[in-house]
Amino acid sequence: MDKFTHETVLLNEAVEGLAVKKNGIYVDATLGGGGHSEEIVKQLDGTGHLYAFDQDERAIAAAEKRLAPFKKNITIIRANFASIKEELNQLGIDKVDGVLFDLGVSSPQFDEADRGFSYRYDAPLDMRMDQRQHLTAWHIVNEWSFSDIQRVISRFGEEKFAKQIARKIEAAREIKPIDSTFELIDIIKDAIPAPARRKGGHPAKRTFQGIRMAVNGELDVMEKALIDSIAMLGKGGRLSVITFHSLEDRLCKRIIKEKSSYPELPRGLPVIPESAEPELKKITTKPIIPTEQEQDENRRSHSAKLRIAEKNQEVSNG
Ligand SMILES: C[S@@+](CC[C@H](N)C(=O)[O-])C[C@H]1O[C@@H](n2cnc3c(N)ncnc32)[C@H](O)[C@@H]1O
Structure with a gap:
């Protein structure tokens, strides 16, 4: 299979969730076919920048081609998003305006028979997203x-x-x-x-x-990456996360809930001190799911759930 086509799920909803600022710094943690990345980068002016991660060399090769017209505004990084913070810090970036995750496997990964992801094809038992692993x-x-x-x-x-x-x-x-x-x-x-x-x-x-x-150690890396991404968001920065099954969604929901809850405060406090404000504010209380039309047109979108949160205030983790 030499054609790399991935139909992006919840394209507009996930990118709208980031409330893109023209001159902002954004991260697409899961570049894949580059659908979300393209939509983000189209909204940037000459000063905005997108850092896009994927660990799959074939996804990167295909996305590089698709995103070639926007080359000036994008840096593509072949790495596991578990090291999102370390990779960005190395490039001198320690604050961002939004991070998007569109988790799991892309359609081409499933459709390339030799990857061993699919029960539809006879292939060696592989299933690595990162061929170096x-x-x-x-x-x-x-x-x-x-x-x-x-x-x-x-x-x-x-x-x-x-x-x-x-x-x-x-x-x-x-x-x-x-x-x-x-x-x-x-x-x-x-x-x-x-x-x-x-x-x-x-x-x-x-x-x-x-x-x-x-x-692929999927749940472990997801937890670290979400926590590090939230820490890197500047005030008003957005997190947009698409999950595809209940375990991922529960983990995402739990992290957003923990980070958007008030700590236990002494009873009868007349005003809540600003320092006690939670780190995040939920933008979605219930997850956004694809419209019926999207579900009809793209089977893979059936189980998708999008959760969005905004950085409320910076909290020192050290
Ligand atoms: C669902 S696809 C993303 C599709 C993309 N949003 C689009 O519109 O084309 C998920 C991608 O994330 C990558 N990925 C999954 N887990 C990753 C991880 N831990 N680190 C880096 N990339 C990862 C996969 O290799 C895959 O290409």
Whole structure:
């Protein structure tokens, strides 16, 4: 597959959430096909700048082409967004006006058969977003313990039959290594009772999601990146986060809630001191979801949820 097309989810809503200022400094933590980045950069004048992160070399190559007309206003950084703060600090940036996250995997990553993300293609068990990383899905499936595999499938995949699947994986790899996606799918199908297999989408969907999230350490890096991004926002700066499943959404909701809540104050205080004001103000109390039309036109958008928050005041974390 040489064509890199990712249909951007919640394009206008997520970028509007950033309330872009022409001369602002923005970060797209998940460049992907460059859809959100393009919309942000179009709104900047000669002094505004966008820093865009991705860890996937193919995504970067495609986005560089798409964004070539805006080259002066963009710096593309190939790095995990876990190091958003460190990377930006190295470039002399310690305050930004907005950060956008559009989490998860892009359509091309799913559609490039050799990446091993999809249960639709037979491919080596890979699932790395960053091709430089050592850990692949193969290592998890063939080398991790029964209980670690069960935990990953159960926690990240929210798969009811995680234990049965982990047992079958353990038995199968005793005979020979499990090398391909289709071999893994046969094992998963064998582990799930027939009536359950016919319900709830593809039987391997949840296991693949769980293993993918473990390969890429998705929840761990998300937590650090959100906290660092909030810390880097200047007063009035915006955070716009699109998540695609409940675990990500719950984590995002929890962080925004913690950062936008008042601390416990002594009862009867006549006025709340300014220093006790929370770091963030929620812009969305309920997440924004794609319109019916977007959901009809882009299947991937079905589970998307957008949460937006604004920096209320800077809080010293040191
Ligand atoms: C859903 S796509 C983004 C699509 C993009 N907003 C667009 O409009 O085309 C997510 C992208 O984020 C990247 N990504 C996911 N987790 C990452 C991480 N921890 N660090 C850097 N990039 C990451 C993936 O490689 C993928 O290209």
